[in-house]
Amino acid sequence: MGWRCCWCIPKVEEPQANTRSDTKSYPWEIYSLKELLSATNNFHKDNKIGEGGFGSVFWGRTSKGVEIAIKRLKAISAKAEMEFAMEVEVLGRVRHNNLLGLRGFYAGGDERLIVYDYMPNHSLITHLHGPLAADVQLDWSRRMHIVVGSAEGIAYLHHEASPHIIHRDIKASNVLLDSEFQAKVADFGFAKLIPEGVSHLTTRVKGTLGYLAPEYAMWGKVSESCDVYSFGILLLEIVSGKKPLEKLPGGVKRDIIQWATPFVEKGSFDSIADPRLKGRFDRAQLKNAVRIALQCTDSNPESRPSMVDVVEWLKGGGVRRKEVVFAKDMIGEDDYNHDDDDNEDDSFTVSRGLGLLTNATPSTKRTQIGAKMK
Numbered sequence: 001m002g003w004r005c006c007w008c009i010p011k012v013e014e015p016q017a018n019t020r021s022d023t024k025s026y027p028w029e030i031y032s033l034k035e036l037l038s039a040t041n042n043f044h045k046d047n048k049i050g051e052g053g054f055g056s057v058f059w060g061r062t063s064k065g066v067e068i069a070i071k072r073l074k075a076i077s078a079k080a081e082m083e084f085a086m087e088v089e090v091l092g093r094v095r096h097n098n099l100l101g102l103r104g105f106y107a108g109g110d111e112r113l114i115v116y117d118y119m120p121n122h123s124l125i126t127h128l129h130g131p132l133a134a135d136v137q138l139d140w141s142r143r144m145h146i147v148v149g150s151a152e153g154i155a156y157l158h159h160e161a162s163p164h165i166i167h168r169d170i171k172a173s174n175v176l177l178d179s180e181f182q183a184k185v186a187d188f189g190f191a192k193l194i195p196e197g198v199s200h201l202t203t204r205v206k207g208t209l210g211y212l213a214p215e216y217a218m219w220g221k222v223s224e225s226c227d228v229y230s231f232g233i234l235l236l237e238i239v240s241g242k243k244p245l246e247k248l249p250g251g252v253k254r255d256i257i258q259w260a261t262p263f264v265e266k267g268s269f270d271s272i273a274d275p276r277l278k279g280r281f282d283r284a285q286l287k288n289a290v291r292i293a294l295q296c297t298d299s300n301p302e303s304r305p306s307m308v309d310v311v312e313w314l315k316g317g318g319v320r321r322k323e324v325v326f327a328k329d330m331i332g333e334d335d336y337n338h339d340d341d342d343n344e345d346d347s348f349t350v351s352r353g354l355g356l357l358t359n360a361t362p363s364t365k366r367t368q369i370g371a372k373m374k
């Protein structure tokens, strides 16, 4: 299956046979424009549910009564066409309970439309920092469920999809929540397919500030461990309710790792928990989650765990001990190398520093900064 635009001929392959991670099959189809116009009341403004870099997202109901979400490309450009093609290409290849289901697409004239399962509980960012934050619908167990689900979705992309897929834009607005608050990783417009045997690629930097791994932000070196880094930031964001980057009085930017590090050094993990939880969280799980987040955001990509490790640690409640060194010139503190060997593994250290460079940037807006960095 495919369509032709002025400069690219993306191929959308038939969905592959279900793998062991699949829970059900989501066959996709090519929709007619008529059906999608009718489903959305001609893309009526009342049907609009969101807006992103790609365009607007509309709620609709098909003639069979199924609720759908439709992403409508705002303007045709080479870049937008590439995102559209990538999204359809990647989502057409994968099926997993924690990845947003592709229902199909329409491409004709100036219209590019992608049809997804509708996610009634919106995106994670809406609950953490957006209009639903005050409702505190995300209690601790929902948060942990979302964390594990997102990790499983990413692990599937890295280890089970063929070829392997690097998402490159893991962040709170790209985790959607179904009616059961189950996480669905979405937005594959920036994804990269990794050929067998290739450990990393060098590429233009795409993604979102605050979530970018340092080696990727600085040198465009992309591998699965870039998603692991972004997941680490997301994990800390979920447990703490803090944004990945915050502006301090005076305009200085502080990233979430810089914020959490002093609490970890003091063993004061409770101070990291989202105050909106009002103390209702599992302390051991919190500690474990913070440790995993720190390992995921190690400045050395080689030292980061795989997403399979992360899933295992999240589920099993244990993270391996590791060595940590804080770069004093980056965080203005003496090197930290506290290792008291007391089995109560408060005493780990993390090699860090470059990550702070990545985040010393103005906003968490989605960006392409490759050109600027040359």
Ligand SMILES: Nc1ncnc2c1ncn2[C@@H]1O[C@H](COP(=O)(O)OP(=O)(O)OP(=O)(O)O)[C@@H](O)[C@H]1O
Residues within 6 Å of the ligand: 049, 050, 051, 052, 053, 054, 055, 056, 057, 069, 071, 100, 116, 117, 118, 119, 120, 122, 123, 126, 173, 174, 176, 186, 187, 366
């Ligand atoms: N399948 C869906 N079901 C329900 N709401 C959705 C769905 N897909 C997207 N949305 C809503 O539309 C919003 C915009 O989504 P979109 O993926 O276009 O942009 P984004 O991820 O928020 O930002 P960016 O494109 O800059 O990364 C989302 O935040 C979400 O609230």
